[in-house]
Amino acid sequence: MASIFKQRNMIAFFILFAIVFPFITNNNYMIHVMTLAFIWMIAVYGLNLLAGYTGYLSLAHAGFFAIGAYSLSLLTTKAGMSYWLAFVLALIITSLLGLVIGLISLRTKEHFFAIYTLCVGYIIYLIIDKWDSLTGGIRGLIGIPGPANIGPITFNTPISNYYLVLFFLLLTVLVMYRIVHSLTGRTFIAIRNSEDLAQTIGISTMTNKLLVFVISTFFAGLAGALYASFIRFIGPDIGYINVTFDILTYLIVGGIGTLSGPVVGTIIIVWVSQQLQFLQDYRMMIFGPILTLLVIFYPRGISGGIQDWNMKRKEKKRQEKQNIDKNQQMLSAQETSAAANKNG
Amino acid sequence: ACSGGGSESTSGGDSGGSDSGSGGEGTVNVGYTGPLSGPAAFYGERTLNGVKMAAEEINEAGGIDIDGKKFKINVVSLDDKYLPNEAGSNAKRLVQENNTPIIFTPHSGGIFALQVFNQVDNFLIGAYSSEPKITEAGNELTVRIPPRYDGYLAPFTTYQMERFGKKIAFLPTASQYGKDWAEALEPYWEEQGGEVVYNSAIDFTKDTDFFTIITNALKEKPDVLFVGGASEPTAKVVKQARELGFEGGFIIMDQAKLDEMKRVTGDYEMLEGSIGVMPLVDSDEAAVPDYVKKYNEKYGEDPGSEAGLNYIGMWAFAKAMEAANSVDDPAKIRDHMQDGLDNLPDHVKIYDIPSIGDDGGFESTLIVGAIEDGKVVPIPAE
Amino acid sequence: MDILIQQLFNGLTLGSVYSLVALGLTLVYGILHIPNFAHGALYMVGGYITLTMMTQAGMNYWIAIVISCIVVGGLAVLMERLVFHPLRHAPAIHDKIAAIGIMLFLEAIVQFIWGAEYQTMTSPYGAVVNFAGVTLTMQRLLIIVATVVVMAFLYFFLKKTFTGATIIAMSQNREGANLVGINTNRVAMLTFLISGALAAIAVSLAAPINLVFPGMGHLVLTKAFVIIILGGMGSIPGAIAGGYILGFTESLGATYISNDYKDLIAFVLLVLILTIKPNGLFPAKGGH
């Protein structure tokens, strides 16, 4: 029954669980934490596609998350736009900025790309922090509206909000699944493998990298927009590097470059850190080492670890089967030789 | 999957909420969410200390008396790392699992995040922030504990203009609070015929050395410097300004405390000509010396206003519960806050807070102190 | 005119501190090819050790610094043994996360031991010197001079001694170093030791002009990263030059452009430089 650990089954299991979760518990707090975790997952998926499938680690992810959040907030609170229109526009704005920044930053590679984007992220943060007249500066923005009704569907209870976010998460997972399992996904992996090689087999690496970068920022923006309308208050700290590191941590612990990693990592870290709340000031004394140990012992993340384990198990089974086959062969060989002896 | 959590800092069951129990005893959980780890932890801990100390005193005195039934206070505190979203999760958790009628939080981001749902989830916010917006939004279950800072503008300005002159340079901390102060002080200073010759903020969490910015400010030859933020870095700013040859006065915004600054500068001499909030330890309210002694015994340092105001705030909430005859109806408790303030025992009155405004803010009497000849002297505020 | 000189001096002070921190970071990067995000935490721990040695044990400033170097260096070595060594074959992102774990841990434990509040380190060199209209404090002069001395010492060690050369050799080819008989584990530990000691020196010099508190490591870490990128990762002259460039950018930027946007200036500068020279100003030759 270990087949539940297959990526596909794991995701299916998660979806099922997520859908019935509010029926199992009517604990508002858990639903709140879960909703937040879902929002993070969307952002993690965005980073996963970029870092996990093309090998470009962007440390500006929180910046784009913040851009999504601020766009939505400003368009609704300051420009007075209707919620869903602002929502769509926020995604477009984030993606466009992603396009521009991608065009410049993707000229660098590896560590340089990582640190370049770290700086870009920092610049985004500083701009939000300093541009008082637009963003409210350090004070942040309050009074952000929650999601508006869609026809008869309203989103003013925690549970309806939960399902709305879940809907977007599932959409994200579906899109990711399809991208990764398509020719487009193969193209991305080819770039991660070797950009030079990809280029020589006729793949325009710049176009494709740019595409992934924009998709990745799109999902960061989506998560940001959902975050803003869920917490309904935002300050510049959501664009700070720490948030990028959190997102990255979820990804690494879950398993970078795997489809279930973002879900697994986020759930685990979010709940572990909630569970450690009783330690209060000393929470990080435990959480820090746990994080370090996880990375040391599960370098491919938890999903990757499970995959490896599955693989080993299969390998073992195959070997066992081979052994059995061999034994049988030997047996039959003995039989034939015995038969031959008889005949002889 | 998730039960318990939170830490119980005072004795009492964790059965949560206004557990009516069987006998004459019950427990009421009071929530706290604030930065208990990370760079702002020192601040979070001091605010929490105030709440805890009050809770312990109340419990020692028998608890909250509701119709003869005694309720012990149990403070459940959670760490939010200064982040609004974490504060939100914590509040949900406190309400859900500990049934807390009141949640204290010492940062405006957290307050804003809580205000989104506190009226629906039905809990009071013990808001420790002088940000005006938290009470302007019309949230009916928010109580602002610290005084608004507007009241300081007049005494500070008058004093410094008379003593040093009309040119001022602004060097507050780059926090929201610092900005608010600067934005309020600037027009007032100018109205009084003064001139703001330099205006920029110092980010204590990002700047290693303040020499650069102070040099730039002093280039404009100000008579007065407006500084502030956490006491210790503020003191460093003062010290470095002196090193760079500044001889004028300082307006110290209320987050920084003169006495705490003295610990950094070594003596009051360097602070000569400063005006700021009267240190709690130097206040002449009758209850202060005892309180300071007790606090010192418990936490090994002099209390500042973060601890003091939260302490008195907790007491006021407890008394309001008694007056409201309820430990679990936030609206009712809020309605009886004035009674709570009125009924404060004398030994608790380390600040003079005669009333609570319609907006939910405590209206304290301001106490202002200045350094003259190496000593703190009280300055009349009104 | 005076202000320019004063600001140049301020920039020099800042740049000195930045360079020292960046040097430790770049050394480790050069050898292990990992950005050690826990370096800021080492810096912070160093501050507390020096402070405690001075206040609790009543030690002389210099002796306290030596002890601090030993303790922080030892801590760095421990980190290498327990965390980075087991992770040496993992991709670099993993080291980053592990280092973040260490950082959280160290910050929490410091807070546990010393509390979360700000503390003051008083150095014996508090005197203020006015020279041609420029204000110099002894501590600041000390920072500048000591930094130069430390750098010269480091340069001599790396370039002129066999042991130093092993560090450079290993940064270029770990297996190759092993094959000529260098105990690479020992070199890795040595590198971490030096890196930790540099952090301790930096903080002990800088703390008297600022404060000691658990979050103080963040302050310098981001900047140190900017510097080693600017200077070319793993390049020692790059770290030094980058440190001073950033120091001057900040002090002059704050004066002539805008104080509020001075950090922005530094980062935009970096982005511009990387846009034009995608491998930094002084790309480390060969190696990675």
Added chain:
Amino acid sequence: MFLETKNLTKNFGGNTAVNNVDFAIEKGKINAIIGPNGAGKSTFFNLISGFHPPSSGQVIFKGQDITKLPSNKIAELGVARTFQTTNLFDQATVLDNVIVGHRLRTKSNLLDAIFRTKRLKQEEKQCREKAIEVLDFVGLTDVSHKLAGSLSQEEKKRVAFALGLATDPEIIFLDEPAAGVNPDETEGLAELMVKMVQSGVTVCLIEHKMSMIMKLADKIMVLNYGEKIAEGTPDEIKNNDAVIKAYLGGSAIA
């Protein structure tokens, strides 16, 4: 002419890696480039395949000037290449490694992927079929489901060939295809190259294995310090004094 370089030159800083090289590749033949280490052979390939922009000179493919095209466009025109060091995705199967090779002949985009359109499905099938076809061609059908990381060096070289062939090239450039491969297997690779030419793909390769080159090549160019010092049939090259002096040495061919 099929593919031709004119005055092709490349400077790296002060170092001229390729110096004024005129070379014509004949269609349907095996063309070889030899020369001492650092002579500029790989650089010459890099210039033709659009990897580095030449400092001066031209590359003309079927009458079209491709000098300034990016390498992916050149690949689309039908020019494939392999690298001196084989670079495969070790964690994926051989088949998965090769499928993407046909990507440049497909049109489906992100939206096709998200909506799983008919076009995508059909093109996926097309890529898979192509991969199976080329793997069969290079003789790797048996290992197509193994992880690429588990292959032998020689098998990896074959996968690299397959990847190149999956792009439907008219000409393929092979950089030291037999380096680090033992003589027995080298022969197998040589046969494969002959087979490629027979199936209509022109081959141009760099090699240091003289025994193989001399048997295989129709035409050889010799580079030394970036300059062409000789060009001709194997026999001409074998006996060219300049080549012997610069490259082959006394004992010549083993």
Added chain:
Amino acid sequence: MLKVDNISVKYGSFVAIRDINIEVNQGEIVVLLGANGAGKSTTFNTISGLNKPFQGEVIFEGKRIDKLTADRIVKEGIVQCAEGRKLFPAMSVLENLRMGAYVHRRNKGQIKQTMEHVFELFPILEQKKDDPAGSLSGGQQQMVAIGRALMAKPKVMMLDEPSVGLAPLIVEQMFEVIQQINKEGTTIVLAEQNANAALKIATKGYVFENGNVVVEGTSEELFTNDSVRKAYIGA
């Protein structure tokens, strides 16, 4: 002098070499032949202490060395000139050579002497001594690698495919140098694809296949062995 006794090495769960026995006597040139991935480099790395065998022993001058670390083994006198050269690319040729003498770092006089000897063997290196090693051509880099190994004054020098990717002319020179080094008293173990050239200078050889030694014998024996001829010498 050097004895590899029944060693087996794993990478993860994959057994790369199994039950390998090799014996090298003072003054010999021993050659290891075999296809790619047959396990030659793994054997070398095990002798060098970079890999640890899970079974078997390596004995050098009567002493067990398979538990020693790589740097200790260099001190014992076994030096490998590894596949891929493993030079320090940004250091000058001179510095590379100096690093080679790391185990003798206290003996300045000896370093100078050996260095002169290396320059005699490879005069081109003296001309290039201040250039960064990474800027040299492949053949020159190979010379630096051999020179660096010589600087350690090894008793046994292991050369892993020194001729790979080199022009025929250079290969020829390389083998001459190897012979000369051997004549000067250094025992040589050589892994090669180029069996023809290697067997010409070797005293004996081992043929690896899939992690096992399948044939061993003197160089004449191997030269005349048909299957060896076919697979490694070519026709």
